[in-house]
Amino acid sequence: MRLRVEFTTEPFDLDEAPEHAVVARQVIETADLDEVDVGPFGNTAEGGADAVLAAVDALLRRTLTAGATRVSLQINVVEEDDR
Numbered sequence: 001m002r003l004r005v006e007f008t009t010e011p012f013d014l015d016e017a018p019e020h021a022v023v024a025r026q027v028i029e030t031a032d033l034d035e036v037d038v039g040p041f042g043n044t045a046e047g048g049a050d051a052v053l054a055a056v057d058a059l060l061r062r063t064l065t066a067g068a069t070r071v072s073l074q075i076n077v078v079e080e081d082d083r
Contacts, residue, residue: 003052006044007073020068031055
């Protein structure tokens with residue numbers, strides 16, 4: 001099964017990326033995921049279920065520790081034909 005996760009961390013800072021946003025980027029970019037799109041207002045990653053769920057676990061733990069006060073995420077099952 002393939003999953004797609006979309007997430008944001010808060011609080012936002014448009015002048016300088018907060019530590020929790022930097023940590024989120026590191027977690028997602030180093031995870032074993034097939035597709036990653038990191039942006040200033042939202043992030044998307046896709047891959048096998050085990051890899052996505054492991055990345056989400058690390059993302060939640062590390063961003064909250066780094067000062068995130070809110071993490072919003074959505075996970076969708078992706079059909080192979082949707083790629």
